[in-house]
Amino acid sequence: MINLPEAFDTFSEARKAGFIEIMKLKEEGRKVVGTYCTFTPWEIIMAAGAIPISLCGTSNEPIAAAEEVLPRNLCPLIKSSYGHAITDTCPYFYFSDMLVGETTCDGKKKMYEYLGEIKPMHIMQLPQSGSNGKSLALWRDEIISLKERVEKEFNVEITYEKLKKAIKDRNEQRKALKEFYELALFCPPPISGYEMFQVLNGANFKTSKEEQVDSVAALTKQIKELYDKGARRNLQDSPRILITGCPIGGVSEKIVKAVEDNGGVIVCFENCSGVKAIDTLVDEDKDPFEALAEKYISIACSCMSPNNNRIELLSELIDKYRVQGVIDVILQACHTYNIETYSVKRLVNEKKNLPYISIETDYSQNDTGQLKTRLAAFVEMLDA
Structure with a gap:
């Protein structure tokens, strides 16, 4: 077992x-825009000279007040x-000058x-x-409406040149993160x-x-260098597992740790905070x-609906990452993801x-013991 690069602590x-x-x-004097979902085009916010930031929503503590x-x-x-x-317990919310949300679900x-x-x-x-023609046109109009709202809110002009630069900058962030998570393609993962x-x-x-890109790239390089020198954190035959479903920010300790404490290794997150987003x-040559x-x-x-893109993406990721088992994580009362478990199970x-x-599951610790038992059994089955 190698020592963690110190950079992990900074993240x-x-x-x-x-x-x-x-x-x-x-x-x-900088403006801050709080966002709740990966559908928010951060490029619009960046082109306005504002700072896009994901808002808090992964803690169990404020739920009683809600x-x-x-x-x-x-x-x-x-x-x-x-x-x-x-409860004013999210500094990012406190400092946000405006919020952006999308109608992804009724709740x-x-x-909002x-x-x-x-x-x-x-x-x-x-x-x-x-992404049919009509939906694409409607969504394009919604993005333009967001641009106009941000311009009005902050008294700025978002030019094509600024937007093009923001698109390029955001793509660089995606490239750096993609190169990082594709480290899991190695067997065993580093x-x-x-x-x-x-x-x-x-x-x-x-x-x-800029710091985000540089720090992720530096960490990726460091990990590759250690790996090339023979350093290994996982066993060669550790079962390779993909996680799909709802965002797991509030349940990562319960799910991911339980899997990996029992000998499995998560090689791919298809969720919103992973590959999916x-x-x-973004095509830099188009309008x-x-x-x-x-x-x-x-x-x-x-x-x-239909959500064929998810099934196609999962199929590609399972093959690409040589996945041996799939865990579908559903947050309590998320009906759309819960219903789609049938489609995902058929695929897998x-x-x-x-x-x-x-x-x-939910954000509480009430089911932690039960989840540890179920996930330990799942990993043991993969090992067998």
């Missing part, structure tokens, strides 16, 4: 360190997001109405029939899935995007609004002939 602590950095940037307004049988991500807002869009009473809120109406998740999640909280670049619309409308979220069991398990 795991990036969210906390970013609080201070955001405060300094606000004092310098349940005084929101129903208990609601997705924990939604309740946590609202709870942080009303979110109704929660309440957030709009606290902060300026812009809601993008997401077409949910995939890092654990938990370490991979720390970097993928933490990178979003680095306010300097990063793998595809920027058309290119942004094409990129973001193609994200394989379960809110889309029938077409790929691989083991599959579906886990439904």
Whole structure:
């Protein structure tokens, strides 16, 4: 077992360190836009000279406060997001000048109405029939509407040149993160899935995007050099597992750690914080609004119907990463992802002939023991 590169610590602590950095940037007059979903085109915000930042929504602590307004049988991500807002326990929310959300699910869009009473809120109406011509045109118009709202809110002009540069810069971030997570293509992988998740999640909280690219690239290079020298963190025959489903920021400790503490290794995250949002670049040669619309409308979220993109992406990832088992993580009351477990199971069991398990959970610790037992048995089955 090799020692962790020190850089892992900077990514795991990036969210906390970013609080201070955001405060300094606000004092310098910079604008901050808080976002809740990977459908938000950060390029628009960057082109306005503002800072896009993902808002808190992965902690169980503020959920009790949120349940005084929101129903208990609601997705924990939604309740946590609202709870942080009303309890003022998310510095990123506090420093945000405006918020952007999308109508990915009924719970979110109704929660956004309440957030709009606290902060300026812009809601993008997401077409949910995939990337057909009509949906693409509607989404392009929504992106233009976001541009106009940001320009008005911050009294700036987003020119084509600024937008083109933002697209290029954001693509560079995606390339750096993609090169990093593709380290898991090695057999055995040079890092654990938990370490991979720390970097993928933490990178979003680095306010300097140049620093983000440089730090991820440097870490990737360091890991490759150690690997070439024979350093190994995983056994050659550790079962290679893919995680799909809902965002796992609030349950990574329960799921990922349980898998890897029992001898498995997560080689791919298909979720929003992983491959799904990063793998595809924005076409830098097209009209920027058309290119942004094409990129973001193609994200394989379960809110889309039909959602063939997700099945196709999963099929490619299973083959590419030589996956031996799939874990489908569903947050409580997330109906679209829960219903899609049937489609994912058919793909994994029938077409790929691989083991599959579906886990439904929330942000509490109540089911931790049960999950450890189930996931240990799943890994043991893969080992056998």
